[in-house]
Amino acid sequence: MTRIGGNPAISTEHAYGLTLRVARWRQGAGGVPLLFLxxxxxxxxxAAPLLARIDGxxxxxxxxxxxxxxxxxxxxxxxxxMASVVMEIADRLGHVQIDVAGxxxxxxxxxxxxxQFPERIRRLILMATTPAVTAPGIGWAALLDSDMLASGMKLPTATPLGLAYQGLAMAGWTSAAMLPQLKTMPVLILMGRNDGIVPASHGQMIANLIDNSVLEVVPGSHLFPFTHAADISLRISAFLDQQPQAAQQQQVAA
Incomplete structure (x- = not known):
């Protein structure tokens, strides 16, 4: 059995004909819950070494x-x-509004x-991602990620069908026409300075599509949320804890 750090509560949820394993850290804590994808x-x-560090x-x-x-x-x-599946699970967990990090x-x-569910999302954090999943090698190419090789970290394996269906789910997908709708939502975009899989320019593309979003290029390569978990968890918490006025001022300054 794979060991999961931070002692989360583990459950199995069924939605839309799918059976999914769910982990919850600090179950029932106050404030808006954070979903990590x-x-x-x-x-x-x-994800456990990162998620176990996000307090409050x-x-x-x-x-x-x-x-x-x-x-x-x-x-x-x-x-x-899959977006509908995830939000169905959020409903079952009693989460009317959530923050989302992906x-x-x-x-x-x-x-x-x-x-798809803008009224349910308070704040959005996008890390090492893109507005169009068309580049080959995303996922498996991370096996050669320089941070991961230096740290000795190993990605777990998925089934061949699981990988195939994840890839197929995003085949031809793009958010370019939809992202301008998020102009009133606080959005933080974090990209790795040395990411050779999803270069920081993809984050700039997202920032160009979402008015008032904040783009930060941080140390590390593609797996920076995991290999730099201490720093990234602090940045995530700081963004989520910002008062609305402070967040707006930061967006204007950016």
């Missing part, structure tokens, strides 16, 4: 079908369907959720 093929255990709120995540503790699904799914593939899904 992981990269392709990465499971709860990979409930933080939850889930394994996609065929990843970690979630079994394969018989049929493929698309981004809008990394890589999960950053694309986070964008889809934000434009």
């Amino acid at each position: 992981n990269g392709i093929g990465a499971d709860i255990a990979a 709120r409930e933080v939850w995540t889930l394994d996609m079908p065929g990843v970690g503790g979630s079994p394969d699904t018989l049929l493929p799914y698309n981004a809008p369907t 990394f890589s593939w999960g950053g694309a899904l986070a964008q889809q959720i934000a434009v």
